[in-house]
Amino acid sequence: MGGLENWAKAAVLEVQEYARMVGRACRSLVTPPFYYRDIIDQLNIIGIGSLTVVVLTGLFTGMVLALQSGITLDMFGARSMVGRLVSASMVKELGPVLTALMVAGRVGSGIAAELGSMVVTDQIAALRALGTDPVRKLVLPRILAGLLMVPLLTCISVGVGLLGAWIITLTQLKVASGVYWNSVVGGLYIQDVWMGLIKPFFLGFVIVSIGCHVGLRTSGGTQGVGRATTNAVVASSVAVLVVNFLVTKALIFLMY
Amino acid sequence: MAVERGARSALLEEALGPGGPIVVFDKVTLAFDDKVILDEISFTLKTGHTKIFLGASGAGKSTILRLILGLLKPDGGQIFVNGERVDNMSEDQMMAVRADLGMVFQEGALFDSLTVRENVGYKLLEQKVPYAQADRRVEEVLGFVRLAEFIDRKPSELSGGQRRRVAIARAMAAKPRILLYDEPTTGLDPITSITIDEEIIKLRDLEEVSSIVVTHQLRDAFFVAEHMAVANGSEGVRFERASAHKADEAEFIMLRDGKIAFEGNATELREVQNRDPYIQAFLS
Numbered sequence A: 001m002g003g004l005e006n007w008a009k010a011a012v013l014e015v016q017e018y019a020r021m022v023g024r025a026c027r028s029l030v031t032p033p034f035y036y037r038d039i040i041d042q043l044n045i046i047g048i049g050s051l052t053v054v055v056l057t058g059l060f061t062g063m064v065l066a067l068q069s070g071i072t073l074d075m076f077g078a079r080s081m082v083g084r085l086v087s088a089s090m091v092k093e094l095g096p097v098l099t100a101l102m103v104a105g106r107v108g109s110g111i112a113a114e115l116g117s118m119v120v121t122d123q124i125a126a127l128r129a130l131g132t133d134p135v136r137k138l139v140l141p142r143i144l145a146g147l148l149m150v151p152l153l154t155c156i157s158v159g160v161g162l163l164g165a166w167i168i169t170l171t172q173l174k175v176a177s178g179v180y181w182n183s184v185v186g187g188l189y190i191q192d193v194w195m196g197l198i199k200p201f202f203l204g205f206v207i208v209s210i211g212c213h214v215g216l217r218t219s220g221g222t223q224g225v226g227r228a229t230t231n232a233v234v235a236s237s238v239a240v241l242v243v244n245f246l247v248t249k250a251l252i253f254l255m256y
Numbered sequence B: 001m002a003v004e005r006g007a008r009s010a011l012l013e014e015a016l017g018p019g020g021p022i023v024v025f026d027k028v029t030l031a032f033d034d035k036v037i038l039d040e041i042s043f044t045l046k047t048g049h050t051k052i053f054l055g056a057s058g059a060g061k062s063t064i065l066r067l068i069l070g071l072l073k074p075d076g077g078q079i080f081v082n083g084e085r086v087d088n089m090s091e092d093q094m095m096a097v098r099a100d101l102g103m104v105f106q107e108g109a110l111f112d113s114l115t116v117r118e119n120v121g122y123k124l125l126e127q128k129v130p131y132a133q134a135d136r137r138v139e140e141v142l143g144f145v146r147l148a149e150f151i152d153r154k155p156s157e158l159s160g161g162q163r164r165r166v167a168i169a170r171a172m173a174a175k176p177r178i179l180l181y182d183e184p185t186t187g188l189d190p191i192t193s194i195t196i197d198e199e200i201i202k203l204r205d206l207e208e209v210s211s212i213v214v215t216h217q218l219r220d221a222f223f224v225a226e227h228m229a230v231a232n233g234s235e236g237v238r239f240e241r242a243s244a245h246k247a248d249e250a251e252f253i254m255l256r257d258g259k260i261a262f263e264g265n266a267t268e269l270r271e272v273q274n275r276d277p278y279i280q281a282f283l284s
Helices: A001-028 A034-074 A078-118 A123-129 A132-171 A177-188 A190-216 A221-255 B009-015 B061-069 B089-100 B117-126 B131-144 B160-172 B192-207 B217-224 B266-272 B279-282
Strands: B021-032 B035-046 B050-055 B076-081 B101-104 B178-182 B210-214 B229-232 B237-241 B250-256 B259-264
Touching: A001 A132, A001 A190, A034 A078, A034 A132, A034 B160, A078 A123, A078 A190, A078 A221, A078 B160, A078 B259, A123 A132, A123 B061, A123 B076, A123 B089, A132 A177, A132 A190, A177 B217, A177 B279, A190 A221, A221 B117, A221 B250, A221 B259, B021 B061, B021 B210, B035 B076, B035 B210, B035 B259, B050 B061, B050 B217, B061 B101, B061 B210, B061 B229, B101 B160, B117 B160, B131 B160, B160 B192, B178 B192, B192 B210, B192 B229, B192 B237, B217 B229, B217 B250, B217 B266, B250 B279, B259 B266, B259 B279, B266 B279
Parallel strands: B050 B210, B050 B250, B101 B178, B178 B210
Antiparallel strands: B021 B035, B021 B076, B229 B237, B250 B259
16 A cells, blocks of 8 residues: 555656746746757757658558558559558658657657766756756756657658558559559548648657657666666656547547 | 955944854754754854864764755754845855855865866856956966866865865965865875964965865864964965964864864864863774
């Protein structure tokens, strides 16, 4: 019983500290000083740095989706509809979620490790001692970069995925280009596009904010940094899936 | 001088002038869960003086520095820094108090991603000091700690002693009135330790900085307490045995089980060790 109570207390404390950090980050958004250079650095690290992994993920997901759906659609003599299936899947679900999971693995872990190392080597305490708010200097630029770059990376991932699917459709399924691209466009409604564009904002926010929170709560030396890195990836990956479900549910309710 | 100290009102300037109470702890209590770290600790650091905290690991020495900086909040009691009560201040309010405080962390806590120049000039640029002026001050303080040639290196390219000296330069760059040293010589060889001790003495005697030194390196503690720096014209700085009056300005506080086990100058500490087995064990 005591163990359960302690666990519940620790969980509530974590949520409370996370909410406080997010609240302070929001306040920092509207009051100076602003660290523009750090924002540019983070846009580069999170956006450009994640480009390769996101492009590869999108490309192979689109290709395998075309291959698999080609086999299934063949059963119904509907091979020409492959573009419709790929575009609906990539734009609404696979693009945002797989991109977010890749960014969680690469960026979430990196943020937790970097901030965790700064905590255990007293660099965060030194920042505060030098009169700098760590949330303003370290958390806000990362959150802003996550908010901006994850949707952009998702668009790239979806675009590359559709190209990958086109290559497979053309070379393996022997469907004409025009038929494929007509099918891609025909399979999409404007609500689908909005959904594909809106969800990554939420996913980018949870990945980066969880990475920052876990990093700043690191304790226990270098071992603690390792633990924080693992926790950040696990927590942000699960959060991506949960938030994706909740936002999808809300958007379906609002738009469809 | 390129950088000026923060302005204080004339009244406060007079009250906190030489010998005035620049840091005051009044019955400060702090516990982590069930473990009492500080139990009604009271002491006063006078302007221009030095307090040296001794005690076993975990005795709460570093905690005192973190309380002064507002990195921790006490459970009870009052803390005054530079004439302002800080124990009930918010993080935003503490930022102004920290402008007049410098801290040298145990391992230096230099920012890995920045060069020595950027580390030392960090606070100046945060305070919107013009870049050229900040750069002049950075060169000046790096010259003070004799590391001018390392200005464009990264912290990872420096030795342990050099990193501590850069940390001292960073702490003093914005000309704080109070400097806090957390184990500044731990893990360093004796010769490098003496170099660090001399920097502490120079800052105290030549820059009139009030200081609190936390250490369990007795040799360094006594060296800081019993030596003084004298500006020697073109020959630089000379270190000599402190006069009786000067030695009285450095006080030792020994912490034990969250309480103050001893408070007094170096001579009194040597005398009391014959009567107190704990202090005797610590000093032997």
